[in-house]
Amino acid sequence: MVTIKKKLKKNPLSEYIERLQTGGTLLPDTPENVLEVVGILKSYGVVLDAYSKNLIYIADNQFLVFFPFFKYFNGEVSFSKLLRHWWHDRINFEYAEYCMKAMLWHGGGGLDTYLDTKEFQERAQAVIKAKFKTNPLVLGLNELFPDFLTEQLRVSAYYSGLGQFWRVMADIFLTLSDRYDEGEIKSIPQVVDYIKAGLVADAVKPITYAVKIRDKVYDIIPKNVGLTFLADTAVPYVEAVFFRGTPFHGTVSYNAQAYQISPDQSRFQYGALYADPLPIGGAGIPPTLLMQDMRHYLPEYLHEVYRRSLRGEDDLRVQICITFQKSMFCVTTAAILGLMPHPVDTQDSSEQEANRVYLEKWMDRLQTSRLLDVNQ
Numbered sequence: 001m002v003t004i005k006k007k008l009k010k011n012p013l014s015e016y017i018e019r020l021q022t023g024g025t026l027l028p029d030t031p032e033n034v035l036e037v038v039g040i041l042k043s044y045g046v047v048l049d050a051y052s053k054n055l056i057y058i059a060d061n062q063f064l065v066f067f068p069f070f071k072y073f074n075g076e077v078s079f080s081k082l083l084r085h086w087w088h089d090r091i092n093f094e095y096a097e098y099c100m101k102a103m104l105w106h107g108g109g110g111l112d113t114y115l116d117t118k119e120f121q122e123r124a125q126a127v128i129k130a131k132f133k134t135n136p137l138v139l140g141l142n143e144l145f146p147d148f149l150t151e152q153l154r155v156s157a158y159y160s161g162l163g164q165f166w167r168v169m170a171d172i173f174l175t176l177s178d179r180y181d182e183g184e185i186k187s188i189p190q191v192v193d194y195i196k197a198g199l200v201a202d203a204v205k206p207i208t209y210a211v212k213i214r215d216k217v218y219d220i221i222p223k224n225v226g227l228t229f230l231a232d233t234a235v236p237y238v239e240a241v242f243f244r245g246t247p248f249h250g251t252v253s254y255n256a257q258a259y260q261i262s263p264d265q266s267r268f269q270y271g272a273l274y275a276d277p278l279p280i281g282g283a284g285i286p287p288t289l290l291m292q293d294m295r296h297y298l299p300e301y302l303h304e305v306y307r308r309s310l311r312g313e314d315d316l317r318v319q320i321c322i323t324f325q326k327s328m329f330c331v332t333t334a335a336i337l338g339l340m341p342h343p344v345d346t347q348d349s350s351e352q353e354a355n356r357v358y359l360e361k362w363m364d365r366l367q368t369s370r371l372l373d374v375n376q
Contacts, residue, residue: 033326055163235335
């Protein structure tokens with residue numbers, strides 16, 4: 001008998017597969033990278049804290065409000081705050097909504113599945129009837145267009161889900177910075193391990209959503225639905241925001257005849273891991289809002305690195321974006337290792353092969369990403 005040995009295909013990113021198989025990371029372990037990643041995640045954590053609080057406020061207090069003029073004020077409306085809002089001297093909560101809409105559009109995970117069930121529709125109708133109990137016009141509109149208000153509650157559920165996800169991530173990033181300041185975090189693998197440990201610790205944290213109407217609480221996503229942090233918010237977020245994203249206005253044509261945007265959402269590669277940092281600061285580029293927010297909370301040691309760069313602070317947002325992408329590859333590494341089917345140090349050949357196949361699928365998706373750029 002002739003024995004035919006299975007020939008493994010050569011993956012262009014095989015180097016990174018071998019890195020991950022041996023417990024390495026997608027980003028090189030250098031003191032400069034550690035400083036940049038921890039510093040930007042400190043700033044990002046502060047911004048996510050604000051994003052999270054606002055998203056949850058909107059979900060809890062602005063649901064089924066047709067014209068939520070003050071949704072970014074977290075219930076604290078004043079003339080001085082309104083002036084700062086108009087002057088844009090504030091956190092750009094629009095970026096948080098951009099990420100929420102990307103998750104809603106791309107779907108995936110248990111949250112997306114639940115929002116299409118009959119149970120959700122029944123709970124939504126109960127909330128709608130309670131909310132507009134004394135408004136026959138809106139109730140009549142609901143009878144004519146039964147999906148209209150239900151869809152608004154689907155959006156509110158994503159506001160809450162993303163807000164709960166970011167609440168966990170903000171705490172992870174801020175405590176990571178504290179550990180770095182105390183001298184406990186000194187390498188990129190330690191950064192990845194810390195993030196992975198945080199993801200695993202909250203993996204089964206329940207994702208729930210309830211609203212209060214006239215002193216009565218209505219469960220929209222009850223705990224017994226079984227939605228959890230990792231599977232139903234973290235993984236869909238990585239898919240929607242890190243990988244797929246949405247095409248930026250002004251960089252590609254939205255004209256269907258131009259064929260610049262694939263009709264297949266699964267082939268989208270506009271996420272944070274693929275985006276060119278150079279357009280940051282231009283009109284129609286949503287991450288500009290995030291970079292603008294993070295620049296206000298940069299640790300001094302990271303800000304000093306940017307000041308010493310070739311262009312100083314003239315391209316500060318671009319520099320922040322490049323560093324941010326480095327940090328997101330660390331988060332991606334944590335997610336990849338955390339979801340690996342078998343332990344990294346397994347000695348079983350079949351399990352090692354399964355791990356390699358799993359990693360090859362990830363690397364296939366990352367071939368056109370900025371992975372090689374952040375490794376230069």
